[in-house]
Amino acid sequence: MSVIATALANVFNPMCLFLIWFGTIIGIIFGSIPGLSATMAVVLFLPLTFSMEATQGLALLVGLYMGGISGGLISAILLKIPGTPSSISTVFDGGPMAEKGEAGRALGVGILYSFIGSVFGIVALIFIGPALAKVCLMFGAADYFGVAVFSLTIIAALSGKDLMKGLYAGLIGIALSLVGMAPIDAVTRYTFGNYQLLSGFDITVLLIGVFAVTDIIMAGFNRRTLSNRLQQKKYHLKGYGLSVKEFIQQIPNAFISSVIGVGIGILPGIGGSTAGLMAYTAEKSRSKYPEKFGTGIIDGIIASESANNAVIGGSLVPLLCMGIPGNTVAAIFMGGLQVHGISPGPLIYDKSGQYVYGIYFALLVAAVFMLIFERLGLPVFAKLLDIPKHILLPIIMVMCCVGAYSSNSRVFDVQCVLFFGLLGLFFKVFKIPSTPLIIGFILGSMFEENLRQALQASHGSWSIFVTRPISCAFLIIAVVFCTMTVRKNLKEKKAAAAAGQAFDTSEEEG
Amino acid sequence: MTNKVRNLLCSIIMLVFGVVMFVLALDIPHKIPSDVGSGYVPKFVALCIIVVAVVQLILTLTRKSPDDKKKEKLFDDAKGGIATIVLMVVYMLIFQPVGFICSSAIYLFTQIMLLSDNTNRKPLLFAAIAILLPVAVDALFVFVIKMPLPKGIIGF
Numbered sequence: 001m002s003v004i005a006t007a008l009a010n011v012f013n014p015m016c017l018f019l020i021w022f023g024t025i026i027g028i029i030f031g032s033i034p035g036l037s038a039t040m041a042v043v044l045f046l047p048l049t050f051s052m053e054a055t056q057g058l059a060l061l062v063g064l065y066m067g068g069i070s071g072g073l074i075s076a077i078l079l080k081i082p083g084t085p086s087s088i089s090t091v092f093d094g095g096p097m098a099e100k101g102e103a104g105r106a107l108g109v110g111i112l113y114s115f116i117g118s119v120f121g122i123v124a125l126i127f128i129g130p131a132l133a134k135v136c137l138m139f140g141a142a143d144y145f146g147v148a149v150f151s152l153t154i155i156a157a158l159s160g161k162d163l164m165k166g167l168y169a170g171l172i173g174i175a176l177s178l179v180g181m182a183p184i185d186a187v188t189r190y191t192f193g194n195y196q197l198l199s200g201f202d203i204t205v206l207l208i209g210v211f212a213v214t215d216i217i218m219a220g221f222n223r224r225t226l227s228n229r230l231q232q233k234k235y236h237l238k239g240y241g242l243s244v245k246e247f248i249q250q251i252p253n254a255f256i257s258s259v260i261g262v263g264i265g266i267l268p269g270i271g272g273s274t275a276g277l278m279a280y281t282a283e284k285s286r287s288k289y290p291e292k293f294g295t296g297i298i299d300g301i302i303a304s305e306s307a308n309n310a311v312i313g314g315s316l317v318p319l320l321c322m323g324i325p326g327n328t329v330a331a332i333f334m335g336g337l338q339v340h341g342i343s344p345g346p347l348i349y350d351k352s353g354q355y356v357y358g359i360y361f362a363l364l365v366a367a368v369f370m371l372i373f374e375r376l377g378l379p380v381f382a383k384l385l386d387i388p389k390h391i392l393l394p395i396i397m398v399m400c401c402v403g404a405y406s407s408n409s410r411v412f413d414v415q416c417v418l419f420f421g422l423l424g425l426f427f428k429v430f431k432i433p434s435t436p437l438i439i440g441f442i443l444g445s446m447f448e449e450n451l452r453q454a455l456q457a458s459h460g461s462w463s464i465f466v467t468r469p470i471s472c473a474f475l476i477i478a479v480v481f482c483t484m485t486v487r488k489n490l491k492e493k494k495a496a497a498a499a500g501q502a503f504d505t506s507e508e509e510g
Numbered sequence: 511m512t513n514k515v516r517n518l519l520c521s522i523i524m525l526v527f528g529v530v531m532f533v534l535a536l537d538i539p540h541k542i543p544s545d546v547g548s549g550y551v552p553k554f555v556a557l558c559i560i561v562v563a564v565v566q567l568i569l570t571l572t573r574k575s576p577d578d579k580k581k582e583k584l585f586d587d588a589k590g591g592i593a594t595i596v597l598m599v600v601y602m603l604i605f606q607p608v609g610f611i612c613s614s615a616i617y618l619f620t621q622i623m624l625l626s627d628n629t630n631r632k633p634l635l636f637a638a639i640a641i642l643l644p645v646a647v648d649a650l651f652v653f654v655i656k657m658p659l660p661k662g663i664i665g666f
Contacts, residue, residue: 051655164566168524171559175531178555182548185541189548190534213598220594221585223625390625391636395643397598397621398614401605402647406657411606418602422595429584430520448551456544 023063031071038068086272096296104237121313173440209420265314609662
């Protein structure tokens with residue numbers, strides 16, 4: 001109980017509340033402007049949290065994550081362009097509603113159900129998290145190796161439709177994690193005599209480079225289209241644009257969509273856009289009037305927004321209990337936890353309970369702030385869609401350099417940011433997805449450390465990985481998951497080839 | 511660049527990367543007898559890269575796909591992209607010796623000018639942003655976060 005009381009006191013102090021509010025507002029801004037993303041917001045502000053008290057730093061990241069995912073609906077409705085991939089399915093009905101002059105109602109409903117979906121996801125996290133952590137307490141090194149192998153198969157799901165390219169990215173990610181001193185025997189590897197590389201690459205630097213700097217370089221390559229302005233729809237809104245009767249009618253829709261969102265969030269490798277699309281499809285097939293979907297009805301917006309926000313709570317379940325980041329923002333969030341000396345895993349509730357409960361409370365506060373301030377600030381956020389990118393992107397570049405420098409107070413990290421930015425450009429040129437790179441980088445050390453510890457414990461016998469039931473189960477699931485993904489990709493590839501269409505290898509990012 | 515050329519180039523680059531990584535891993539010393547050694551995982555990862563690259567190379571050379579010959583323009587404006595990279599390299603190089611405020615002001619002004627076009631170019635506004643933003647960020651780091659940014663030879 002004292003842990004909960006400490007967490008409450010930490011979150012409900014003016015500074016922490018201000019940081020959650022600030023994070024939510026900035027997140028909404030990043031989410032609403034197409035080209036910027038929730039991922040970029042969290043990456044950019046991660047170094048700022050280093051000097052903060054752990055709960056405050058995490059509260060800021062929570063606000064950014066919550067606001068970033070929700071903010072996408074503003075441009076999805078007003079510009080018919082999803083601000084973040086999570087809001088893709090919001091465009092289906094949000095766009096037509098705006099065309100009909102109901103943009104305000106669409107925005108109000110979207111904000112309200114983003115809140116409901118978020119709260120549902122947080123409640124699920126609060127109940128599922130501790131139960132899963134208890135199960136994970138039985139895990140040994142061999143079992144964690146199994147978890148790491150299973151988690152690496154996330155790469156298959158994150159590879160877009162080209163598994164080879166996804167594998168390249170994942171393997172390069174693991175290769176980058178090998179730079180510096182090795183675990184167990186501290187042998188130096190791939191440092192090329194540079195002492196700065198002894199501690200390896202910093203996760204923050206890698207994230208800033210790949211997700212922010214690459215986009216700015218790409219803006220240079222596409223500068224002719226940078227100033228293209230899109231026609232913005234006007235809106236009028238009273239309250240949240242929904243009557244009590246409509247609210248009651250939509251309860252089953254919101255519930256089912258939120259459950260889908262939580263489920264998709266817990267499953268590694270699938271993000272908000274899939275959750276939104278699945279919930280939209282599920283609601284359409286369940287509806288008494290499926291023909292109206294896509295013509296501008298609130299049901300579609302409710303399904304999409306409840307599901308993509310419920311993903312937030314769901315994605316934190318495997319992250320906190322097992323240390324498995326299921327999507328890009330969760331991976332960055334993991335970096336934030338580690339910076340503050342919090343090790344995600346089954347012991348997190350015992351060792352860092354006050355921070356975990358702090359995250360719960362911060363999430364709830366961020367959801368409430370999002371509900372209030374996204375609604376109140378709509379006129380401002382709509383105006384921000386007009387900020388010229390040629391000014392905004394260079395400013396973000398400067399912030400990236402400051403962020404990289406402040407992570408370790410060394411210029412070497414600033415130079416690494418550019419190196420990783422160019423690596424991201426290489427990935428874009430060769431259509432290699434970048435999210436598996438991050439997953440590979442994070443899981444690389446977990447994979448190696450547990451493999452070596454388990455083999456030492458078994459005196460070099462590899463049978464330990466199949467004789468321990470948990471490890472064996474995870475390895476089997478990994479094989480099944482990977483096979484299923486490959487089969488699905490091959491099927492889609494064949495279908496695309498039969499239709500004479502090009503095969504898209506694009507990926508999903510926060 | 512066609513899809514086929516892209517995949518060929520990609521697999522060749524990755525093959526070279528994998529081979530170099532494997533060769534370097536051979537020199538990693540094995541210190542603890544009961545352990546597989548620090549070179550084990552690097553060799554394994556390098557071999558995986560080599561295998562994936564070889565498989566992709568074979569598939570690209572043997573398989574025919576409808577989008578093989580479809581040419582895609584790599585970049586809309588190569589000059590703008592290369593100039594952006596050059597500006598970033600210069601910014602990184604002068605970040606420490608010139609200091610955060612001056613290097614950022616120079617970078618911001620030139621980068622905004624580069625990304626803008628004749629219809630939206632406002633040098634005075636850009637210069638004001640380029641000076642005020644680094645000063646504000648520096649003040650935030652010095653007075654609020656208490657983490658000074660590089661000062662450089664000029665002293666600010």
